[in-house]
Amino acid sequence: MAPLNMVFGSVLRKNIIFNNAEVLYKRVNLVNAYSMYGPQFVEPVYKKDKQESMYESGEIENILHVPVKAARVDATCSVFHDELVRKFTNLVMRDGRKILARELIEEAFEKIKRIQLQRYHSTEDPEKKTSVLTDPLKIFHAALANSKPVLQLTPIKRGGVTYQVPVPITDKRSQFLAMKWIILAAKDKDPKVHFPEKLAWELVDAAGNQGKVVKKKQDLHRQCEANRAYAHYRWS
């Protein structure tokens, strides 16, 4: 690390005062030390609509003549690709059996479609009929959004007593917790029931802002609220 700092130092010493932080970010490219790509490489944009929007906004000019990292094997411009579903599949996967995990999720989506179509046809009021979501992807997104917690409890030791302290969490962490809870809720089932079926029901319930996962999130929030007096204890 020392020689790197020296190099940075020698480069930076010429103009060590920057006007603001943005300029600082542009000049100093922080790179993972063992990355196979240099700091000039940018992440690939593999979605067509994203590319088009970049062309429209003129943002593409920044990366048009810059080397691009190789796209990952699961990065595809297919209309069926969804970033959150991809992540969820990876969390469902056990022992690297990705094909199985993907099949399970596809089956769950099919089940969601069936459940929602049944609901759609059973509702007679035409106004209510339009409000029934039948797109499993939309249901999935709604379910995730409804099960994302805002806070978390962390144990912090103060004077020999461990307090459960409510702390804010990042968006990524709350997304992970939501996915984990949904999967755990789906796994907590009768052995005769298949995982995709239970998963479908959990997702439909969570999309309707009810069910096990949403209750778990609300319980966590309740606990955080009860422990709000400890909120000023944090790593310090």
Added chain:
Amino acid sequence: MRLNCNLKIPARVPQKEPVPFKEILPLRLKETVSGKGDKTSDVACLHEMSIMFACFKNNEFNQELCSKEISSFQNCYKDFQNKKNIKKRQEQKGILIPGEKNLTHKQLNTLLRRFPPQ
């Protein structure tokens, strides 16, 4: 019998006023500052959190009715983290920013190195 009597070592004399001054450390400021007392606390957004909790309690933990409070809390935390990251990076390099009021010890040291105390 006491030892002193035989050896004729004088007993400790009482200190006479004025006490002569002895300079143990040089009597001027160092050219650097240490970063020992430079620990910032990790606590942020307490006010936003309490507002959010109040809203939660009023609406029986229904998040839809508290979306404004939640988003303000999340934005506050995001802001705090961004600032912390930027500060950390600057701290590592000791880069100075004009108009900055709270300098870190590394920033202070670069400043002191540029303009050493006379």
